[in-house]
Amino acid sequence: MNTPPQLDSEFQKIILEKSQNFTKCEFIFTAINDFLHKCDRGYLTIVGSPGSGKSAILAQFASYNYNPDIKIIYYNAQIEGKNTAEEFIKYVCSQLIRKKEEIPDNATEGSWFFSLLLQQISDELAPKQKLIIAIDALDTINPNNQPLGTNLFYLPRYLPQGIYFLLTRRPFKTEKSSLLIETPSQIIDLSQHDLQNWDNDSAFIQHWQQMQGEGFSDIAMKILQVLATAENEGISASTILQRIDLTNPPILDADIFDVEEVLENWFEFLQQHQVNNEIRYSLYHSNFRDWLAEQLS
Structure with missing residues (x-):
């Protein structure tokens, strides 16, 4: 598996800021690790109300991953200009390949190139290796720039082995998730836990x-x-x-x-x-x- 290039400077700043608000949530990391061991691929979504610590948890997870078999690509949709599928696809694909010029001009027209890269990565993974794409604030995505009926950020409906998505978003009704997936999935609802509220x-x-x-x-x-x-x-x-x-x-x-x-x-x-x-x-x-x-x- 190719090693992802240096993290985007804007994302580095966000991770640093969010990590400072981190509160002890060992149960979250236990749940994440349980999912990674139980499922050979899938979507894990952390759902919580504003200020519940979702972003801090994801930033902490992305910052302190010491497992050499796990590669994490971090993306934050709250940053201005980052809440469109086009920007997401361009950034993540650039993290998955060695040279940015290898990305075709029509790579952002749907999920075809993104899914192709994920399958290629999966084929290269050793038995214990995993790729995790962590997306913070999925609910802030602007769906108007995508064709009606497509998944937010063109996230794949199916995932190859060893590929995971770790998402955070605010509460939503299932029928308004804007995600159609047919792969192992789990939701961690922070409202079931007494966490500090970080809003100001x-x-x-x-x-x-x-x-x-x-x-x-x-x-x-x-x-x-x-x-x-x-x-x-x-x-x-x-x-x-x-x-x-x-x-x-x-x-x-x-x-x-x-x-x-x-x-x-x-x-x-x-x-x-x-x-x-x-x-x-x-x-x-x-x-x-x-x-x-x-x-x-």
Whole structure:
């Protein structure tokens, strides 16, 4: 297997910054190693709400890999200009071959060249060797630059032996994963573990802007006000509807479907709790809830 060239300077900076926020998560690395031993190829995805430490975990894994049989290629989709399939394919393929000029002009038109390289790498791997392509912030990818129905970043549907993808992303609904894969896969959900939240005010501002999109509707603003003052155990969609009907001025024509649509659009910023056969919603972290309550007041 070819040795990947020097890591991109922007990625080096990100890994250094993210590693400083690393918190002890031995269970994550145990789960990763278990997957690598159990499966001879596959996708492992770390899912967590904003600030849950996904990026720090991936940066730590990429930085401190002392296993000579494992090669890791790191990519961060959060960096400006790096969230398109074209940039991803060009970068990763340049890491997999010795000379950049060997990459054909149409290599970024789908996954054909990328998949070809992965198969060639696989054929060269010794029995214990593995190639891991680690992609941070898969949810930030811009899918509009790809044909409809293709996998994010043209990630392969099938993987040859010894090839793995280690992904991080925010919570998502399965039907909106934008990935169709037929190879071993596993998800590690960080919401099932009590981890420190690393978000700060600048991150909160960014999340708020993402939630607003092109602007808050009247009902979205009302729902946000309810969520910002909700109890720790969360609040159901029906209760949210009751409370926004009581606001001044009330939104008289709102119904439960309007509420659920807004909540679905904010899926990655919410936690869902099952209480007495009822789904209750709360903002992803109490720090963000308190920050929003202060802003809205």
